[in-house]
Amino acid sequence: MRVLKNAGRGLAAGCFVLAGSSVALAGAWDTLGIGSSELLFAPEDFVVEGSVTYVDRNVDYDITAAAVAGLGPVTTGPVSSRATPNIWNYQGALKFGITDNADCLARINNPLSIEEEMDPDWRGRFSGYETQARTFAFDATCAYRFQVGEGRYIRAIAGVKAQDLSYYSKGAHPLAGTAEVDLKADGLDYGWRVGVAYEVPAYAMRASLIYDSQIKSDLSGDTIVGGNKVYDSTASLTLPQSVELNLQSGIAPGWLVSAGVKWVDWSVIDVLSVDSEVAGIGTPVGETVHRKLNFKDGWTVKAGIGHALNEQVSLGSSLQWDRGVGGSYSDTYTFGFGGSYAASKSVKFTLGTAAIYKTAGSGDATNTASGTVNEYDYDASWAYAVNTKIRLSF
Template identity: 25%
Template structure:
């Protein structure tokens, strides 16, 4: 068993390190694909479920679901679709440009800006006594990825955007008595960010255009706390909190295809960059109510503290002016409800719906965050091969509100020009998991 657990843990680390989370298919750029069983209920009851240890992502007290040494490995295949229609784009007003100071950039949209992506999760639980369980988990709590290509009309606003946050957690959960459990974890977060866009102007006498690419990373720390109560048989209440995580990103910027004239005019030199970014806290309040011996209702309200993330203010550590992208996110809630039906001793079926509100305001929506409100419809189930081994699956369809980017009057876009574009997006997510006890 020890060798099996070690191999699964190593495999999950490798998978997490190469996963690029799909473009904002949870509100903002949070990822909610951490449990195939929870996804089947659209996260209804996520912080109160006694199903398996994967629910510990939302509430570390739920590691007490492990009665023996347990491994849970989950993977979610995110299959997004995004249709971008550019209705207008102009380059920046650069000194030396032709009459009028700007140049039209056409209406070419990015080709396939989002790709299918596998989001992994890993959980390991080891009971230390009848009441206390130690747990280890590996997750990707936040992620963002989009690549429009280098020749689309909005290239001065974004060509490529990527953010990935990998969290390794160490938890302890304790069963206080028959109706109460508590838990806590400490987390190590490793985050990487890529920001690429065109720079300059297509007008040759103003120096032309090139590409600037920023790559930066940082390691930081967070924690989670949780409690689960069962005041009467069949009624479970759960509250989980994951802390915000503060990053001080350091990296470098490299320019390609930049003429000497443009480099001199705009102070574009390969150099180091820094920026401080806070990834938000997440609070989950859930209830599970057994309606009958075979039917259970799950409800969740999840608050993400997006208000801590005000935007980007990248310091180039050179004569170049800081690059500012205001996000002005607002704290938002996700609401979900799910039903679990015990079809037989071996097969459990699930379904759920959710409303996931976007933190993005119309004023500051950008090509890097073309985000809208979401509605989920989920189906799933669990099949018990034996008392020790089970497999879970879920299929979620995410309907995303049609949104528009209207970057025509913001001072921070003076070097980017203007962009107007309409976005139509949706996603399907297929999740599978194995839960093995030893």
């Protein structure tokens, strides 16, 4: 049996540090946050893990300017509207050892998500009151371990990912009632990852560095005006690359500290544009949507500490800062606490909570293609998350 499965196992496997809630924990649309690939390093040969996160969000948009081209300012409807519905996120993962030195991790999840739903009568309704961008992704990552000294190892990490992206938005139309955009990726889009890790299992010490590539996605579908006038529509989007560094170490019997930093190249998404043409004719209509997002790169920094009270019960806490990328994504501070209970050697349950403080900011959803103006502010707010996880290992 390999050293990794014995040395430091009670510490590394017994401690729990809240992985965090979903939504914007690594900036903008990212739901995975820091440490989402930690299961790859699990000491057991075979692990099945499933987790669900519920997030209670509380952000209100306050209109500062709203207008429709040719019709002037919008003066009817409420100035303020709750913009963030409560959401669920999930992940399922399978880790298995191929040999004493080779391990693989397979996952399904929704790594990127946008969920906004405002009052259909609010003053910003002409540039949109509902937006959904959702992903369904598969990824597989493998690592091979090399011994570089007594009790010290290096892992080479590589993987692939496949992702399905959909986008839906709905807003008021000054002449036709409503306008909807409904797009879906033209098949699966692919990316890759590479990384390296250094480990000293006797001290539960590990440093890992993982790079994830960009994913380019072409979408097609319909723009529907007034519920029955349909236009063929297309869009292209480059989803950002990222680099993540994670560190952990035992500091005393039953105690583990961890830290991580993640950079996401959100500045690659500078504009959201949808092009349309008359269905069945092919006559260009032009841009249905053109919004300048002007995102800046995202940075997330996280630190945590965990303590195994005994062979069954562990507690952990974490603190995280995320630099907002602009617009509706301002800085956030997340305070997490959780615990795990090992019902047996093979079954473990985890429950975590988080309080997320979102700083005040402002956004601009103006559609420059149609001339519809939508500028808004939002105050500081708190969101709350609960995460549950079950882990089966053999």
